[in-house]
Structure formats: structure tokens, C-alpha cells
Amino acid sequence: MIHFLQRRDVCIRCERKLSLEKKCLVIQNLKVHYFIVYNEQIEELLYRYKEQKDEACGKLFFENHIGWIKRKFKGYKIIYLPSSKEKIEERGFHHLEVMCQRISIEKIHILSKKNKVLQKHQSKENRANILKHFEIDVSMLKNTDNILLVDDVCTTGGSLLAAHTLVLPHVAKVEALVFTVSAHLIEPQRNKEQ
Template sequence: MNRNEVKNCLLCNAPLNSQMDWKRLFFNRFPKVICQECENQFEWCLHEQDEEVVSLYYYNEAMQDYLHRYKFMHDVLLSKVFREEIYYNLKNRKEMIVPIPMHPEKLKERTFSHVDELLKEARIPYVHLLEKITTETQGGKTREERMNTPQIFKLKKTVQVEGKEILLVDDIYTTGTTIRHAKRVLIEGGAKSVKAFTLIKSGFYK
């Protein structure tokens, strides 16, 4: 990998300090792609974890801006921003890593799968077991509407999940509707356990 792949912060465009320190070299860590000032704006989510869903960051103003640029302005380079944190949180997980999928029509519109790209940049192997069966998104719905959403996933054809331990991965956890629907399909298909990991934890903000 070219360790000088990014010369300027992907978020504010400030020049990055490209000097290689021995710790980064020894542990083969990922090259930095954002400056320290931008990094400090993200708020770690460390004290609200449970065994079922683990999230790395809160949905603050800086994260809202990041997510808007990444998902809705289609800036796929921003998939690099949190790759090191994702890698170190998932590299030793024993479960099968399963991204929350996009509907094919939404994938055409966005041109890339944002969750898949986060995992690719973090060098985390994954497998798709689910298909999304509706183009509806949770954004814009009230909390009550989200909680009453009909099933939005199905198992892919020929997929066998019986006895599998699965870790679902998504970008943001808000009411938990998406994770609940995915978990239900997998458990009904025979999965032994289903937990979840998300980059962001949000209060109900829509």
C-alpha cells in the first residue's frame, strides 16, 4: 500500500503530516487520511455499549456532516476515514461478518454500497446473506413509523445460516429497526446468534 496515498485531510483539505513514526510502521497501521483537528471532532461512544449492539461514535454535528458527504454526496473516498478503528474492532471477531444490504435500485442510484466500502477499506472479509426487498428508507419516518415498519429483508437464495454466529454491520443505529428486521430473518433461518456493530449510534433525530 502506498503510505502517502493521501496528502491532504479528506475532510478539511489541510496538509497532513506525512512523517512516518516507528509505532505506525511497526504495527502496520493505516495511513492517516484526516488531520488531528478533524479527528478530535468525532465523539467516541464508549459507555453505552451492550452485548447485542456495539457502536463506535455518537451522531454529533461532525458525524452528520461526514455521513452526508459520504452517503448522499457520493464521496466514496471518505470510506477511508474510519478504516483503522473498524479494523481494530472487527479483526478478531469470530462471527461471520454480514453487511446490511442496499436495495439494487438504491445501489444504482448511489453507485456504491456504503457499508461494503467501509469494510473493504478496513480489510474485513464479509459475506452477503440478506436482500433488501423495499426501496423505502428509515430516514424521514417518525419513531412510531420506524417501529411499525413491515419486514424489509429476506434471505438470499441458496443461503444457509443454520447454526451460524453472525455479526451484522451497518453505518448507523437509531431506533434499531433495521437491525431487528435483519436479525429476525436470520434467526428464523436458523442462525445460532446475531449481534450487530455500527459505526455510529444516534438518538432519534428524524
């Protein structure tokens, strides 16, 4: 029998898969805050959430760290990394909006995709050219000093770096928050520390 937590929409078994710690890595001068290294359980959970359209899962990704996020990024505005309109319509919800629903930091929608680009099917070199697929509406950045870029997964850092490149000339500071990062991004950081 599955026991459900009182204030969450997720079973205890799924909750245990999410033993999270606050961590940070730097990708080309962009601080990327994350909670867990991508693994098989996280892959299953993200698949269930995004592809099987289990919207209730979205509420648990940042749930245990909402207080920390609000304190750490007080005075920031959140910008979601863009998803294609087709994916949002197919899913029936914007996966990042649901993930950040309980985070009471102002969100601004200024990034969009020019065309449909599925990163998971691209080579590392092509992912690095993702910048040309993004558009920005800078009018909403007036009177904004600090931006927090939010995404679910950081595989190569290409999308985050593209967004960082577009946003940084218009604000004082840009950092990123993702739920999970690819293990290959962590290893070079560990080697530098040793």
C-alpha cells in the same frame, strides 16, 4: 493548510472529529457495538460520504478499530444491512462495503430490500414495521454459527432488529456493529445502570 495523514485519505481535522471508543448497548436482546453517539459532526461526515459521494471518507469510519473488530468477531461472518439498489447506483458505491473494505472477515450478501424504503422519512411506528420490507436468502447461512450485522447508523434499531429476527433462527449468535447510534437509544441504558 490542511495536512493529510500518511496512510489515510482524510484530513486531520476530520480525523479529530472521530474520537472513538468501543461501546455497547442492548436493544431487545441484540448486542449493538458502536463507537460514537450521533452528533452534528457525524451527520456532516455521513452526508459528505453518502450524499456528496466522497468515497474516501468511508475508509475512516472503522479504521482505528480494525484490529479489535477482527479479534472480537473472529469466526463471525458479516452481513450488511440492505441498501436500495437505486441508492447504490446513484452513489456509485455500496457505502457499507467501502466502510468494511479493510476488515478481513468474510462478508455474505443475504439480505435485500423488497422495495425502496427511506427510514429517515418514516415515523417511529412505521420504522418498527421494517421487517416486512426485508428478504433473506438463508442458503448462504449453512455452516455459519455467528453473524455480525453491520450498518453505519442506528437511529431506532428497527432495521437491526428486523435483520436479527430474520437471521437468528438459522445461526447460534447474532451481534451488531454500527459506527454511530442515536443519543435517545443511549439514555434509557444509562438510566437502567444508575
